[in-house]
Amino acid sequence: MRRFEWVPSIDSTGLQLPKRQTAHAAGYDLFTISDVILSPRQVVLVPTGVRVRLQPDECLLVYARSSLALKYQLMLANGVGVIDADYYANAANAGHIFVPLVNIGEQEVELHRGERIAQGVFTKFLLVDEDSSSDRESEARIGGFGSTDARSSFSPR
Ligand SMILES: O=c1ccn([C@H]2C[C@H](O)[C@@H](COP(=O)(O)OP(=O)(O)OP(=O)(O)O)O2)c(=O)[nH]1
Numbered sequence: 001m002r003r004f005e006w007v008p009s010i011d012s013t014g015l016q017l018p019k020r021q022t023a024h025a026a027g028y029d030l031f032t033i034s035d036v037i038l039s040p041r042q043v044v045l046v047p048t049g050v051r052v053r054l055q056p057d058e059c060l061l062v063y064a065r066s067s068l069a070l071k072y073q074l075m076l077a078n079g080v081g082v083i084d085a086d087y088y089a090n091a092a093n094a095g096h097i098f099v100p101l102v103n104i105g106e107q108e109v110e111l112h113r114g115e116r117i118a119q120g121v122f123t124k125f126l127l128v129d130e131d132s133s134s135d136r137e138s139e140a141r142i143g144g145f146g147s148t149d150a151r152s153s154f155s156p157r
């Protein structure tokens with residue numbers, strides 16, 4: 001199974017799940033579900049309202065839309081977002097995908113609910129020989145954005 005879903009607590013009225021814009025596009029465009037204001041040099045975790053169901057050997061890579069930099073001077077603060085299969089429905093935030101955007105321009109930027117902010121590309125990944133990480137029951141993911149760090153982590157909802 002591979003699909004996008006609305007995060008259960010989200011009001012998705014009038015919005016669409018991520019979609020490709022053309023027949024051969026690789027990226028599923030992700031939308032913001034909130035109006036967002038970004039001050040110069042500010043990083044904002046923009047909520048998409050969606051989560052993604054993946055096969056265990058797949059991840060979703062979140063890339064910028066090239067137009068974002070040109071129109072608004074916005075970049076992905078983390079370069080590329082990696083959405084893990086075990087992020088889906090994690091206990092902290094139900095798998096809600098966030099896009100950390102940074103405003104590198106001099107002007108305040110306003111984004112509106114329903115605007116396309118990034119694109120997700122599905123891919124498979126490889127493991128090293130005798131990889132043991134998937135054996136350990138105790139390693140269930142709870143949250144993202146540093147949740148596996150011993151110190152300071154937080155999980156946006
Ligand atoms: O742009 C992003 C990047 C990550 N995530 C979520 C999904 C991903 O599965 C999780 C963890 O991401 P990553 O491993 O890149 O971050 P980390 O800083 O290592 O956090 P953690 O310790 O929770 O793994 O955070 C997003 O929603 N958007």
Ligand SMILES: [Mg+2]
Pocket residue numbers: 148
């Ligand atoms: Mg991680």
